[in-house]
Amino acid sequence: MDRPSISEHELLVRVRAVGVGIHDSYFLPQEMAYPYPIGIEAAGVIEQTGSSVTDYQTGDRIAFVSMMQPKGGTWAEYAAVTEDSLIIPIPDSMDFTEAAAIPVAGNTVLHAMTALPLQSGDSVFIAGASGAIGTFAIQIAKARGWHVAGSASPKNHDYMKSLGADKTVDYRDPAWADVIRSWRPGGVDAAIAIQPGTGTDSMHVVKDGGTVITISGDRFPPERGIHVAFVPHKADVRRQLAELFASISDGQTQLVIEKVYPFDQGLSALKKTQTRHARGKLVLSLE
Template sequence: MKAAIINQYGDSNELSVVDDYVNPTITNNQVLIKTYATSVNPIDYKARQGALKSMFNWQFPVVLGWDIAGIVVEIGDDVTDFTVGDRVFARPDMDDTGAFGSYATLMAVNADKVALMPETMSFAEAAALPLAGETALQMLNELHVTAGSKVLIQAGAGGVGIVAIQLAKVLGATVATTAGPENATFVRHLGADIVIDYHQKAITDVISQYDAVLDSVGDIDAGLAVLAHGGRIVTISAKPTPEQLAVATDNDQTLLAGWLQPNGQDLAKLAAYYQNDALKIVIDSKFPFTTAGVRAAHERIESHHARGKVVIEMVAE
């Protein structure tokens, strides 16, 4: 099969697409998906640079990628929820060997991570949703966001922020978000009530006494400063320090490091929001599945200013 591999950690030039990579085989509880599209998340470039070295004993060549949309071409003996020909998407589990990611034309995926795509969803949209969308959904749950909550969602124009703003509005929350000036109107259209231009203002100058903060930029101190007593903050891009945890405890606040737990049920919930027009999927850019395309996709996400998701198409629609 075709796959984008890296043979060592480094910059985007380490990525190359090869035609003769070994095909994956499925276990009883997996489906084999013919990939139509994948998307690039910040974890992809961090992994490419070697940030996950201490967590996994990957052997080169490594195939990155943790979002997939495509068609089921084979099912394991114990799989009952899917059938050959289904249009599906998933945030697959990490492969401990590093050999099989979604930057490939075939991927074996545990069936409990898979959901059916809504009929009206394109493969590019479907590839853009699982990792960022499941993260947004699960972190809002961790934050106990409900009707009337005041929640700060950092980086509103990013992959996670775009979904989080929309879901928080569905839940009935008041949403403040941070964005550059060129994204202010965009995040307002998604539903944000208060938009803070982080280039011009500190969030502490604009909001206070918030119930919840989703920190996706690693600014835990500012998040704690705008939280009310008893408020909750989840960071998805930093490790809380002992000092920050102590500040939270002193103020009866809950400070958590959040990690996505991928699962097909949450993805099916997101699919239902999409079908009910409560959730828009925003694609920043699409790249072809070529060496130049995959490298450019990584460079786009590494700019930290993609508006929405960066998608790689194996099959152009």
Template sequence: MRAVVVRNVGGPEALELMDVFVPVPGPGQIRIRVEAAAVNPVDAATRSGQLLAAGLMPARDVIGIGWDVAGIVDALGAGVVGFAPGDAVIGVRDRLDVPLGTYAEYVVLDVGAVAPAPAGLSAAEAATLPLSGLTAFQALGVLDMAPGSTLLVTGAAGAVGGFAVELAAGRGLRVVAVAGAEDEAFVRGAGAERFVPRTAPDLAEEVRALAPGGVDAALDAAALGIPVLGAVRNRGAFVSVVGGSAPAALRGITVHQHWIAADARTLAHLAALADTGRLTPRVADTLPLEEAPRAHARLAKGGLRGRLVLTP
């Protein structure tokens, strides 16, 4: 089968399309024929060697790329129940110690990382859901806020931030969204009550003008750090979803660095929300698997609305 890998870390040109053996599912695993794989910032961090340098993954000769997948069940390992060949599924590869990622024609995942795909979405749309949706959902779970509380979401027009706004509004939270001025209509449509442009000269003061005393908590999807912490009230809460961007826990604020964990039950819940229109997957563009380097170059350039998706 064909798979995109990295043998020498570097820029987008480090991505290579290789012929490799089709992976075999072991006990408790599912092999998926990949129909779509979203391109995420963590993929760029893997390709460039940042995760290796941080000690988050082992060094090896060939590094697989890709976390998100939407596709069709192709084969089942021993002991797997609840799925059958031909089922449409979504999944996430959250393990960095395995040799291949989802930028491939087939991928093997643990059954606990796979859920039925949303029936009303295309494969490309469904592929944007697992990593970003799980990140937003789990980060909100870490904050554990009561309905009516105020939440600041940065990067609110991004994939994680957009899902966070929709999920938070659905929980009855009062959302203050930070994004580009051109995205105000989108984030308000997603459920944000109040809006602050990311170009505000003093983010904390702009937010506090809308939420006197500071917001109860912040979900920092844009990795802004200290300026966002300044917008949180004393003894509030803060969660970062970007590795290494969590600030010091000043003023009694509880600071969390959240790392995603695959969770089939939550994936199924997110798929149901997407099916009923309460989550909005966004696809910036689709490209064939062999154009992974171009996709990473576009990701690095920025300005995307939604995820780029590779289609084997």
């Protein structure tokens, strides 16, 4: 596609790397001209700013989330990004591939955690803890002093423990919930249901009056006074997200990237997101 023109409130970004997720097939405008680039997160360099833009300059290295853009998404050499999008400056020591892997997963888990009324010493179960969101969730939860259990395939258990998980279970094991209840006999204080279809099962290991946050969008009736909620996306977590970038850059938080694909293999990367076996984040490189 041609380089998009920008309005007075937009940035023209030369895309250097693109984060890939199952969400990339969701965020499409109702009407569009083809070929239309999908994609909502990326990292790159600002090549031009609109006349009314004051917070960013040409040459700035940024990571961003840009949804429902009529001029096209991030799977392109250039992207037009509105100045009020979620934009995070990239630390000097961080490369574009790393930066592109953070925005959606980091933003999602930080929003989810704003709805968890937990204190240091409380416990949380993460359903689908080996992917991009789950690996961040483990580490952020441990940094807050929470006890963490997570489900994933057995091949991912060791590295989940290396990130701080206290207990791991195989989601295919019919008795996995019994393992969690043995670990926390009264039930965990909260659960984060990341993978689709995990909300109801996650609720069964939560204590009476606890909380379940469903990232997948599962809808199910609560039981035993448990509070069931979706991710509160209106919360402002920009500062926390910038701190996460800095923590990754400093080596305090581990960024798990499963694979970096050449840009022309983007459909293969997107297909990989359809499975439950992805480990960490998938990224497309334009460099």
